[in-house]
Amino acid sequence: MERSEHFIALPLVSKGGAVPLAIDVVAKYWGEDLKAPEWQQQNRISTLIDGIELAEKAGLACYVCKGSLKDIKKRIDQGVPPIAIMPGIQDVAQHATIVSGYDSDERRVLTYVPEPDTVGAIPEPKFEQDWEQDDSTMILLLPSDMQDLLKNDRLEFAKSNRLCLEAERLRLQGRMDAAVEKLRQATGADPENAAAWSQLGGAYNEQGSDQAVACYERAIRLNPKYYLAYRGLGNYYLKKKDYALAEAHYTKATSINPSRFGPIYKNRAIARMQLGNNAGAKQDLETYLAQTPAAADRKSIEEAISQL
Structure with missing residues (x-):
């Protein structure tokens, strides 16, 4: 397709590095070649917050906030490629997607694809519908001396979203009590942040705590399209052997997005067999x-x- 005038040419970066791809690409766009610590390079284990911290050490500033399509377009026209947290596919629940431009005539959002001369073109309504499932979260990475571009912007949930990323790293390290405390800080900092409540529900769920239910339900009240909260409730009730409620919440999640996460169907199958x-x-x-x-x-x- 022809390149839109609202387009940022991003460097081609191969997958599989120790730095999260989206962070790596945007850092290279700003002229920074991030080097992960040796243990990350050996294990290929790196979270978004790891990549963000590497970028910050290299002199970039980072904000993780709730955005809108209007915000996306504003950043593109400022020359700042935003990273959107979007639904995943197959067995990946969510992933970070770089928005490289937009086409006003065709009303499409252009996304980075790590292949030569390739972009993804998503109709604006589809992009917004999908992005809403993760509460329209975006990551802005830019040189510290360009932060004035953002000085008049609200950058909603920037504090709590940062805490959520830190908590995710703690969870992956098996430090669940610390992750819960970090997520409690996040919900205290921004009580209207659906992502923070859903992640707190997930942490409680892993601990086997019934407090998970209220957190997931709070997330859904704040964002009725929050897929991961419905899936989390399905998982909670499946573990409790309340198969009717498990099936109901899995069904709600799949009605929001039927192709986001394949394993949800295996879980619903267990509930349905029971x-x-x-x-x-x-x-x-x-x-x-x-x-x-x-x-x-x-x-x-x-x-x-x-056998069925």
Whole structure:
């Protein structure tokens, strides 16, 4: 497709590095070649906050805030490529997508694709619908001496979203008590942040705490399209063996986005089997395999399908 006049040419960066791809690309766009610590390079384990902290050490400023399509366009026209947190596919629940431009005539958002001369073009309504599922969260990375570009902007939830990223790293390190405390700080800093409440619900869920329910429900009240909160409630009730409520919340999540996360169908199939709905369970397992082609348990799932 022809390049829009509202377009930022981003460097081509291969996948698989120790720095999160979106952070790496935007840092290189600003002339900074980020070097991850040796342990990250060896293990290929790096969270978004790890990448952000590396960028900050290199002299870039970072803000993680709630945005809008209007904000996205403003940043593009300022020459600042925003990173949007978007729904994932297959067995990835969410991912960071760089917005490289927009086409006013066709009303499309242009996104970075790590392949030569390639961009993704998403209709604006589709982009907004998908982005809303993660509370329209975006990451702005720019040189410290350009921060004046943002001085008159609200940058909603910047403090709590930063705390959420720090908490995610703690969770992956197995430091759940510390993650919960960080997320409690996040919900205290910005009580209207649906993402913070959903992540706090997730942390409580991992701990087996019934406090998870109120947190997930708070997230849904703040953002009725918050997919991960419905999925989290489904997981909570599945563990509690309340299969009817598990199925109901998984169904709500899939009604918001039927192709976001393949494994949700396997979980709903478990609930449906327990409810005696073998036909529905079979359909869910088939959908799980269709949406998760590299599923490690494919053989056992195929066997289960043959018996339903």
